[in-house]
Amino acid sequence: MSNYSLDLNIIFAALSDETRRAMIARLSRGAASVSELAAPHDMALPSIMNHLDRLEKAGLIETSKKGRVRFCRLSPKGIAPAQHWLAQQQQLWESRLDQFDDYIEQLAKDKSSET
């Protein structure tokens, strides 16, 4: 399996959890400390750290420590590979729907010129 495929496996798996998506959405608005990220969730710190670890391993976030406080931010690469893959499929799918529309239109024209 290519690195790109492995990356996508890990990124999509990381995004398949509501808490982790909420953390990404929060970080899209700016960097935050672990306590700030944990605040909206009724969850013990080890679970929070586990979610952040999954996001960091997927390359979606970066963390750094200042004194006793750990800060998180979205990684520059971030969700781009996942979005790129989805956009590619969506484009193919839409161009296929367009082709289908053209085909139906052509059928209708052929039908009307027959009469």
Add this chain to the structure above:
Amino acid sequence: MSNYSLDLNIIFAALSDETRRAMIARLSRGAASVSELAAPHDMALPSIMNHLDRLEKAGLIETSKKGRVRFCRLSPKGIAPAQHWLAQQQQLWESRLDQFDDYIEQLAKDKSSET
């Protein structure tokens, strides 16, 4: 948890597997029978059916039977909810990077007007 969140959990989990992504990519190019979808994969039929079932439950594909042959195609709704979520985050993230650029530019201007 909202239906939208549950849907996203299932969609992203469905996309976190290379075989299932290959099936989606194949179906982006047009409908296919189960055997056509199975052909590139060295996998027993029950595993193939299991993957297709995951994709169908996530609302990514639709299947229908003609005689003895089961056909699959991308569902019209398809990957749109996942792409919508990612695009939203990406936009927020990019606008934040822009704001940061503006901030740095402003700092540089302030600095040069000081001298």
